[in-house]
Amino acid sequence: MHERTLIVYPDPRLLAQAVAARTLLTLNEVLGTPGRDRTDIAVTGGTDGTAILESMASSALLDIVDWSRVHVWWGDERFVAADSDERNDRAARAALFDALIAEGRMGDAQIHAMPADDRSAEARSHATAHDDGEALEHAAARYQQELLHELGEAAAMDLMMFGVGPDGHFASLFPGRPQLGLDGDDVLVTGVQDSPKPPPLRLTMTVPMIARSARVWMCGSRPGKAEAMAHTFLQRRDTAFPGSFADAMHEVLWICDEDSAAQIRQ
Numbered sequence: 264m265h266e267r268t269l270i271v272y273p274d275p276r277l278l279a280q281a282v283a284a285r286t287l288l289t290l291n292e293v294l295g296t297p298g299r300d301r302t303d304i305a306v307t308g309g310t311d312g313t314a315i316l317e318s319m320a321s322s323a324l325l326d327i328v329d330w331s332r333v334h335v336w337w338g339d340e341r342f343v344a345a346d347s348d349e350r351n352d353r354a355a356r357a358a359l360f361d362a363l364i365a366e367g368r369m370g371d372a373q374i375h376a377m378p379a380d381d382r383s384a385e386a387r388s389h390a391t392a393h394d395d396g397e398a399l400e401h402a403a404a405r406y407q408q409e410l411l412h413e414l415g416e417a418a419a420m421d422l423m424m425f426g427v428g429p430d431g432h433f434a435s436l437f438p439g440r441p442q443l444g445l446d447g448d449d450v451l452v453t454g455v456q457d458s459p460k461p462p463p464l465r466l467t468m469t470v471p472m473i474a475r476s477a478r479v480w481m482c483g484s485r486p487g488k489a490e491a492m493a494h495t496f497l498q499r500r501d502t503a504f505p506g507s508f509a510d511a512m513h514e515v516l517w518i519c520d521e522d523s524a525a526q527i528r529q
């Protein structure tokens with residue numbers, strides 16, 4: 264496993280601004296590497312994830328990035344209808360990407376949203392757990408296919424950003440759930456049923472897919488995250504705190520505010 268670095272900012276607002284700047288600098292640096300024609304990043308939902316994207320939109324550094332070469336993916340998604348406000352991709356588009364597309368700086372094809380639940384409301388309401396499982400499996404396979412089609416067999420992100428939940432989850436990998444045990448390179452995306460954080464159906468990248476990334480940043484702010492940030496940072500592969508499985512090839516950061524870092528610094 265790669266070594267982990269802790270970075271602490273004074274408060275959630277400065278955390279969002281700093282991670283926004285770090286992201287824009289990283290995208291620019293990756294795109295500046297000789298021979299590079301694109302960069303691929305995975306963003307996330309939740310409070311810090313969305314605040315980071317909003318800060319990117321208003322950052323003075325927004326324009327250093329050639330957005331026509333940036334491809335955006337999701338580490339996890341809520342498996343609901345495409346037009347549901349619960350979707351992580353809707354929040355991310357509203358925070359940043361819709362504006363870049365409207366300005367002609369990005370194309371729609373660069374936004375690789377995870378599949379939505381395209382069953383009718385009626386079909387969803389009568390669905391059995393087996394039906395849900397099949398719908399999730401089909402959607403996960405489609406996203407995995409898109410990753411392989413776009414990026415080849417060794418599909419990997421240049422950067423994955425995650426919010427850490429108060430229970431220590433990251434992506435949609437929850438404590439004690441079987442998805443954490445998927446450790447082969449054959450399953451890069453999988454479905455989740457009965458998620459403890461609503462909504463119950465979700466899609467998530469798996470630990471092996473995440474660990475192939477060049478950079479993984481685990482973000483969490485506020486006092487309610489202090490235990491989760493400490494356990495995930497200090498432990499390795501503890502199924503009670505899924506964030507402890509986070510890994511990457513070149514850089515693994517835990518990014519906290521003073522409150523969420525409190526138990527790491529004790």
Ligand SMILES: O=C(O)[C@H](O)[C@@H](O)[C@H](O)[C@H](O)COP(=O)(O)O
Binds near residue numbers: 310339341460
């Ligand atoms: O679909 C989701 O809910 C997110 O992808 C999830 O993984 C989120 O990033 C964390 O739960 C942290 O969320 P908060 O920052 O809101 O606590």
